[in-house]
Amino acid sequence: MYNNILALGIDDLENIKGYSLNSEKDRDILKVRFHPSKGHFISRxxxxIYPRQHKVxxxxxxxREKVHMTEISPTLRYVIEELDRIARH
Structure with missing residues (x-):
């Protein structure tokens, strides 16, 4: 059901606390936060990092006027959709 998240190597879906998405230059940075494990106060x-897609x-x-644009990677879009589904539960 969460194939794209599992492909990232995240096996413990219940411990996902949230995520943030930032853009830097020609890349998007997804940061997935987890609940702290027992005995620790700091969450890990x-x-x-995903490269942005370039389009003209x-x-x-x-x-014949053209504009160069960048947009989010389709793979990252699928990961975000799955993270949103996890956040709703």
Whole structure:
């Protein structure tokens, strides 16, 4: 059910506390936070870095004006959807 999260090497889905997503230059950084384990006060986290997709889109076909854009990786989009499903439960 959570194939994309399991592909990241996260086996303990019940301990996921939350996540954050930041963009730096040409990459997105996903930080997954976990509940602290017994005997520890600090929660641990893992970072995953995804390159952004680059696209050139035609804005005005009459002038042949094009714009360079970046967007989130499709793989990261699927991971975020699964993390949102976990957060709702």
């Amino acid at each position: 986290s893992q970072r995953y 889109i035609t804005v005005d076909s009459g002038r």
